Amino acid sequence: MTVLVLLEHDRGELAEAARQALNAARPLAEELGVPVHGVLVGEDAAPLAQTAADFGAEVVHVATHELLSDYGPDAWAETTRQLGDALDADVVLSVGSDRGNEVMAHLAARSGLPFVANCSRIAPNLGPWSITRIQWGGSLLEDVTLAAPRKIVTIAHHAAAATPVHPDCRAVDLRLERFEPELDESVAVTMIRGRDGQRRGSTLSTAPVVIGGGRGVGSADGFSVLEELAELLQGRVGCSRAATNNGWRPHSDQVGQTGTRISPDVYIAAGISGAIQHWVGAMAAKKIVAINTDPDANMVAKADYAVIADLHEVLPAISEEIRRRRDA
Amino acid sequence: MSEFPTNAKVVVVGAGIVGNCLVGHLADLGWTDMVLIDKGPLPNPGGSTGHASNFIFPVDHNKEMALLGVQSANQYRHLGLSVDCGGIEVARTPQRWDELQRRMTSAKTWGVEAELLTAAEVAEHVPFVDTDVILGGFYCPSVSVVDSLEAGTVMRAKAVNAGAVDVFASTELLDIETIDTPHNGLSKVTAVVTDKGRVEAEYVVVACGVWSNRVANLAGATIPLVPAVHQMADVGPIDILAETNNEIGYPIVRDMDTFCYERQSAGSMEVGSYAHRPIFHHPDEIPSNDEAALTPTEMPFTPDDFDQQMEQAIELMDMLGDAEIKYAINGLLSLTPDAMPCLGETAEVLHLWSAAAVWVKEGPGMAQVVAEWMTYGYPRVIDPHGADIARFYDWERNDEHIWARCAEHFNKTYGIVHPAEQWVSRRELATSPYFSRQKAYQAEFFEARGWERPQWYNSNADLVERYDVPARGFGRRDTEWDDRWWSPVTIGEHLNLRQHCGLVDLSAFQIFELRGPGAVGFADFLAVNKIDKPVGSSTYTPWLTPDGGFRSDLTMMRTAIDTVRIVTGVFDGGRDAFWIRKHMPDDGSVSFTDRTADITTLGLWGPNAPQVLGELTDHDLSQSGFPHGAIREVEIRTAAGPVRATLFRISYVGDTGWEIYANWADGPALWDALFDAGESHGIRPTGGGVYGSSGRVEKGYRLMGAELESEYNPVEAGLARPKVKAADFIGKQAYLEAREVAPIAKMCTLTVEDQTDTQGRRRHPQGGNEPILTGDGQRIVDSHGRVSRVTSASPGPSVGKHLLMAYLPTELASVGTDLEVMYVNERFPVRVAAIEGSVFDPEDIRLKG
């Protein structure tokens, strides 16, 4: 009788997701009156056990097997399944990260149990549990009931904090147990076979800074001031549909519903009115700076920051200011 | 941004092309203290302007649409937000090729450069057109592509910079407050309520595009339009287009027979369609800015509706087949039941103005119309009667009617529409007491704003032979187009009336009554001619605009000491009623009643009319005892007993007789009595083909909306009387001034001297604005810029000629001047036959003895 938390880790580091998962598990376990157990899959994760304990794992199971040398959704899921059975876990929980959702899905499929992904609230009941989960990237909440002898769930990313049991970071006594699952080659098929760091350089969708231009840029040549700033910030130039349609930029630069969805740290939207079609592609930016001559432009209203002026004056001035500070 | 105001002179609702241009024009005209709001963000608040194809074809058969299209194109040019890319309407069928000849004719009328191209010549302009599927094209170099969003922004900014308007985007209108105005039975705007606050306002203008009716409803008014889908797909990239390095490098192609257009947009092609099934949405079904995936008026594309158009587009331009469909929408635009815009003060709520059902192509011009109307009391740039929102009767204002009529004409957006084309849907909305009798006579009904009026009676087919109509040159016509919506029976009816007599149903007359101590004085304030005459007098009179142009022409009768009856035509009833109510004194001294539904009218004319009527009444019907223009109350004997009627000795056809007014319920008995009495006098039911057309035109009688428009004054129309009454009236000052100078133009009747075209067929100009040309084929434009064009056309059976009416510059307006008329792109010789008079019985002997 436990809440079993899958502790996500990669190459010797405990993932932020694991800390969040433990934070989410603690009140749930308390409500159920059961302990929080954590599982670290793979011998090389053993050194992470203390951290797991510090964040709330009353027992940390380190699953060891020669087929657990690296991440593999099948092997991780099968291991967790066997441990869950061994512990007669009430709940198996992780965070809705790529791996968290993947392993839980495999676990649920192998167990013949339901799996509720990306929960923001879990209310245990005697009968089916009441759970709220997110849909549409958080635009909607879905209330569901979950009827299952073992509840398999992930917590929506960032729905839980990542604070240790003792706010002063005092260590918690570690209770570590070894677990040896029974695995065969059939679960090792999906194992990571290698890694390459040869990711392409920043793309529009991954660039940390995007400078977008719209109708207000006025011409293909007008984008030179955007290029200049993008280069200084090692960002990328994007554009609105108006710019693409005017033939000023290729479609691959188009940010929006029919273009690329971006999620940079900063999006500087210059001369873009902010049609919804564009907004949908830009809304995931962490901060938006709008530069527009029209204070009523939609983009200005939706931005975090705005400069109400002509982009052809503002952007060169920003570039100049950056160069000035760097030279200084 | 300024603080949200609590009061304003004008609140304009809607910052699309119309609202923006309106505040710009109003600011130019000196208006200040305006507020412009829109529920969406700027510069594209999400209405139809934001997804418009933004091109202007300046040729239209309709005068308002054509001239305001040109006017709008010029305004965009003036702003520097326009490119003259040219445009070609291509024909795939012989019928369309004929229509393109008519386009050439209209281009000539409105002074728009145009030429017809062979298929090969089309390909020289647009190399990617498959010449095998087209017969040729109509090329118009001044077709332009405009930036309507930017134009709106510039117009708005102009007004903002002038300090004339404060602009509030993302501000939703919640209510329009009004107070009742008991003196005229209407109400008046007092304030608007928005989610940002309440603004007391003297005027409110609804420029809300597809949402306009819903917004007007808030005040208790209607703007009869429906949001309709126009499908559009953007396909590309296409190399040959991209290589132009231009937003638009090739002329726009209108594939008229498939109701589609292909318009380059940078590296891709926009294919737009008016061919799909009519798809309408109630305004409540349009998503909000938040709910919409794109903008509210870019609704989800329904590809099944577009497949056929794709096939046809590929037929015409094979390259389109392999281009990617990057963007496709069911774009919303506004349609009205008669395909004309809705401009002017609403007929229900004073100071609530409509500037709606206007597309980008005519937006700046239509905005100017409204701005001038608000400023001067009537537009100066053009007579707006076709677009005047007051034109609609009640039965034209409900959704059932709007949807049915819009569904009928949507596919005619690029259709070939005959000038006399009749509606199929929503017929028999208003019928006279004789409707069943007329059906028994096999009447061919023409519809007029819902009213059913017999154009001719097929039961009179025997008259064609009896009067030898074909031998006189008025038999069936050589071309199907000229013969469509026409019958030689109407000539038989005409000749029978001239020889015996005919009975015409005039029940569609709109009859109003002014009553009260101020009625006569108020009536005189409306009319040019004197109304304050003895009881029993009638006055035919123009009403003028404040600038002295024609506002209406009608008959006013003093039926009692404190009562004036007003009789006007069916096309102007709504407009005239509103004009009256709007100007009524607010002291309660005049009341207004619409008597149309109470009073039926019959016209009995012809040399035998006095004998026929004489059998039913003992009243003195002689010219001396009952002179032309007099009114008498009489009793008419019918099988159902005596019927009280008002006889008005007047004629619109040139033969003596009477308009007979009676209670609606007495109509059938009256009709039957007249036919019984008339049987031995050759009476025949006679249709509008005689009354409104051949009889009228032979006599040179002017018709409101045709010969009579606000651009012309009574002096030019030949309707000025020798003296001007002492009492004041609307437009008096301008009228007095016009009388002091020689008229610049004069209304003339012309005869077509040879109707034979180059293929040896006799042709019949329809009265659809065909240009009058000099002998060497040049357009004729007077010093006020007004073009000479055919305002009415009709056969003249009694004079043996096809007749035209047109204004000519005074120097050309003399009898015997030889000119030309262009019709279906051919020129025919015409001769001026009458000025101020008529070609038939110019001495009015048949009328007045």
Next chain:
Amino acid sequence: MALRILCCVKRVPSPGSRINLTDDGTAVDATHLGFTTSPHEECAVEEAVVLAEHEGGTVTVLTLGPPESVEQLRYAASVGADELVLVATDGAPWDPQRTAAALAEAIKRLETDQETFDLILFGNESADSGGFQVGVRVANALQRPMVNGIKRIELNFDGDGPGSVSARRAVDDGFEVYELPLPAILGVKEGINLPRYPTMRGRLASKKLEISSWEGEAAPGGQALVRLRRPVEQTSTTTILGNSAAAAPAVVDLLEELGVFDR
């Protein structure tokens, strides 16, 4: 030997910035909305079509949903899919277990008539319900390997034809490489490619394609919808940094603060 690829796609609403719900709160109010293919799946179809174009093969697209899902199948055909299959539902949302069971049955049925699919592509998750599990469950039911989150796919050929697939998953510092023997299943993520738009000819051809269709049948799973809700909206305020180029230092201050300056 011709490659056989299957893509499983889902019809989802295409909403704006605000999603409305039906009165009973059990579904998205789609009155004003168009529908589309879930974006990851649109990329899956593109990837399948590209693979089939390069290696020679056919692409089958399968969907489970209301009869209107035919639109999404036709769309897939208009961008190059060869065969279309609809497993029809009554339109009510199916839970992930039920969906996966019906899809697995459908795939078995398709593989009875014809050969096994070398590769089955799912989207990483659906745009609407986002359950993150249907593909995995199908893989489990079919006893085939499955990896999610894939942004690159390469087929490896041995003597007889395609033998395995290398699949890359994007992580913070690069890619994880997986290698699965065929037949295999992958969950694809947007960004793997830029899906083409249909051409007019493609659209017209898609209308002529026959669609295999049957009613889906499967038992509900343990997760049941109660209702949907909209979260409390957060209103944003815009900080105006200036009205002229003189605002540049303020903008650069901001860039420094946000940590994107020192690059």
